[in-house]
Amino acid sequence: MASYIFRYFNVAGFGETTRLLLTAAKVDWSEENPEWPLEKPNQPFGRLPVLIEHSADGSPDLVITESGTIERYVARTYGFLPADPLNAALQEQLRDRLNDVVLAFFAHKSVSEGERQSMHDKFEELLDKVVAVHSELLRKNGNNGHLFGTELSFADINTYAFLRMFLINPMPSLEHSPQLVKAKLTPEIAKLAVTVEADPLLEAFVSKKGGLAEYVLHK
């Protein structure tokens, strides 16, 4: 059976989905947090994250980079994304739009004072949109705490990682946005958070890093 090294910074960032997927896949994996930027030239694309796959039979290590590619590779290999391209796309599109929300938040911080409010409004508008899209999908799926089907999926894990980023020990640079995200949580999304977190496949992660149930259930 293959084992993995996940190389990234010691932050949630764009790594949490992969950490959750590796945990849920029940593979042997560990993490490296390289010295940065010292180790930059040693990475295949000069960036993190990087995933290294050691095979059981001694053949050379596989190295994969780019956070989205890593996530999809692990998700597909271990059955968290369907093989069917259209059904996989329905899950993947949610991930990309959630990423847009994160990027919109950080973008509003990097613009000049005069533009900041309108960029913040854009962030909030986008946040409202993803909350509405997710809540509707959850309702259509019978409000069982899963976005698709009845088992833990890539989409579930990615949405959960997004919530963790904003609600548990958020980085100082996220400022007031954790309160904003929390205030917008719908009952359906809160149920997803609680359901995903309670999944036995994620027990090792949650017991080590803590859970967000208390954040979503108490307003």
Place this chain on the structure above:
Amino acid sequence: MSQHRYVLRYFDIQGLCETLRLLLTASGVDWTEEHPEWPKEKTNQPMGHLPVLVVSNADGKPELVLSETLVIERYIAREYGLLPADNLAAARQEQLRDQLHDVGSTHIEYMHSTGERSAELVTKFEQDATCLVSVHVAALRHNGNNGHYFGDTLSYVDLAAYAFFKFFSNAGPRSLKSKIGLLDYTRIPEVSKLMAAVEASSSLEPYFTAEKVNGPRLATRFK
């Protein structure tokens, strides 16, 4: 292979969609393009933005609407054999395509930036574009410098790279002029060979020769 018909809904610009237009053409599917009134139609899109791909059955009845550019690209590429089914082989293409997208995004951010952030982005673009060229040249060489990234037929990353390098060969007035020379494919033999191979591909003939490709849009400036 499914018997779907497709409508690409986007603006009448290159923008983010040339790779997708190339994919739709190369796949041989039945597709057209529509350019909705904007921002009037914004609230009618599933994720509030474009592009979207309307997926219809063989009779033209819409089944669902897919959003997010790269997701749509990978769906078409996988469905029509331009991206392998094998996870690892697909990941090898996807990571290269993601890198092209990252550098493209940095440039877009630069075009909208001001002040200190602008200066940061110049440095970032220079570093990331230099790395990209080195990685992509290595990949093309590793494959025997035959004008393809993998094997000897047209694939997803060939098309994405074509759109990327073409974009930077005629980037507009707000582009990062001092640095986009790093991506001048006429100075990179392996990439020049790729560009020629894509242009010579028979499955892309409609893209390069038609005046209007599958709808109201005039064929791209990539000629």
